[in-house]
Amino acid sequence: MKQCTKCKMISPRDNFVGDKNRPDGKYPICKDCRSRYYHANRDRVIRQAQEYRKRPGIHAQIQVWHKQYADRRFFYKRSANLKLRANGDSATYLELARLWKQQRGICPLTGRRLTRDNSQLDHVVPLVNGGRSTVSNLRWVHRDVNYAKRDLSDAAFIDLCRVVAARHPLT
């Protein structure tokens, strides 16, 4: 038998849920009191949520939050991908977001406007040449140019572009 600390009733130990952190292995409040407490609070929470949804302008506010969350998710994901291939430290999502802002969403190689869909992270010193994945060795570039450049240095890549362009002059 065990006494409930809330209703003070003495009842069989089966009327108390197990709790490994208690000396006697049982939660001090009986199942009935727990259930009553739970339902009282559930009603309050549901009522608050209903009132919240009726607040003027709340839908516009929720859309703003969704957009902010989408942004954060984008940088989270890129930071996680970066970490997988990094040898050592890699840039955090906040650093990647700051880098995007510093570049004003522009690809430094092509001058093209970057979007969430067409952008990739370029290692200035490529990973294969021992480059790090820290923010000082990274920049956002357009996907097309990142595919074309691959592991070339800027100088080698620009030379290659000149060779191709010279062979195919504007007509």
Ligand SMILES: [Zn+2]
């Ligand atoms: Zn009780």
